[in-house]
Amino acid sequence: MNRYERQIKYQHFGEQSQKQLQNTNILIMGAGALGSHVAELLARMGAHKLSIIDMDIVELSNIHRQALYDEHDAQAMLPKVYAVKEKIKQINHNVELNAIHQEMTSNNIENIISKIQPDIIIDGMDQFDMRFLINEVSHKLQIPWIYGAAVGSKGTVYAIDFTGPCLQCILNTVPHTGESCAINGVLPPVVQQVASYEVSELLRFVSGNGFSKKLITIDTFEISTRTRNIDVLKNNNCIVCKQKTYHSLNNSYHPSIESLCGDTFLFRFKQQAFEFAHYFPGHIIKENDYVKFIKYADINMTLFKDGRMNVHGISTKEDAKTMYQQLNRSIK
């Protein structure tokens, strides 16, 4: 029996769509809650050409809402994309998974995507800045992409092929609220629902039916799902999909201190910081080839190979600045 028989039997899918799914080059941006569920679904369904990009390691606080990962991965501080690769190999050995452990910025995103040459991109990011970047680069390279977001009990999915409104068109009229998972929490079922609808849109795409053109909004706690056609939101003066002006993509400024959520900051040091980590104040509690975990009084620092550092336990921007300067001096 063909392992995909049950989905092939579905009348609007069939053998042809299965082949198409197998041959479609799919890029998943982010291996967090959405990305890990999307990757698992696609691997099980027989998508053979998958790329996934993410810069984080597996943490215990991820496991309640993210697919594929387990306590062992968190204990080992494994980069998410390598954990995905390991697990996917066991689920479906036919999948060629291209795992990229890297931070994506306006400086490298176009290059990374040009190299992969995906037929379609699936959004598994958790920041709007990144989504605007994906929207611009996708328009520039003419690659369809599927936007998905989940926070609290709510989720949104919209597939963009640039015949209708792009993310810029939509968010000009529907301003985002700046909600984030770390501050507002997120209920795991809504993550799975958003990931599922993202995959459904992809299945429509590979089967030749085209995207649904519907904005899907879900509230998993209110038990409601709504869809509506939003073609009217297409902005004929849109700076991205009409004027081809790519502000996010052309912005090459990356500050050395960025506020993430809650009491977490992102510091950027030169790449050699990883090598010189023993000069930082505090103690290296755990380390592997990709990351060093440093404890300094009540502050927990996760230092990545590329010089990025997530710092937990700082309450104000001023304190973050002082801390950054102190750390930077210690490795000079």
Ligand SMILES: [Zn+2]
């Ligand atoms: Zn637009």
